[in-house]
Amino acid sequence: MTESFPFDRLRACTNFRAGDLLPSCGAVNAKELATALKEGIEARGLPLKFEKVHCMGRCHLGPTLKLLPAGPFLLGAQPEDAERLLDMLEAGDIEAATTAFPNPDATE
Numbered sequence: 152m153t154e155s156f157p158f159d160r161l162r163a164c165t166n167f168r169a170g171d172l173l174p175s176c177g178a179v180n181a182k183e184l185a186t187a188l189k190e191g192i193e194a195r196g197l198p199l200k201f202e203k204v205h206c207m208g209r210c211h212l213g214p215t216l217k218l219l220p221a222g223p224f225l226l227g228a229q230p231e232d233a234e235r236l237l238d239m240l241e242a243g244d245i246e247a248a249t250t251a252f253p254n255p256d257a258t259e
């Protein structure tokens with residue numbers, strides 16, 4: 152965590168809600184994305200703790216990622232985007248990450 156990159160955790164939802172009956176991160180490749188991000192963070196030695204959670208209330212916009220503490224949501228990344236997203240995080244370019252994987256609700 153630095154002044155330019157004030158985050159120490161990347162949280163990922165991998166929830167699969169009610170089979171295919173409700174939208175969820177698990178239904179749109181969240182588990183594969185989580186695996187790619189976890190492996191990428193470890194391979195790069197990034198100072199980010201990776202954690203999986205059950206839900207962050209953005210089920211219809213996922214896969215849902217969030218930087219902590221108090222970071223932005225990053226929404227809709229796919230497994231093939233993991234390396235590009237990690238490039239942005241490693242460079243501390245949060246604006247690029249939030250532009251590529253935007254949260255439609257800009258108040259959060």
Ligand code: FES
Binds near residue numbers: 164167208
């Ligand atoms: S299922 Fe991922 S945010 Fe709810």
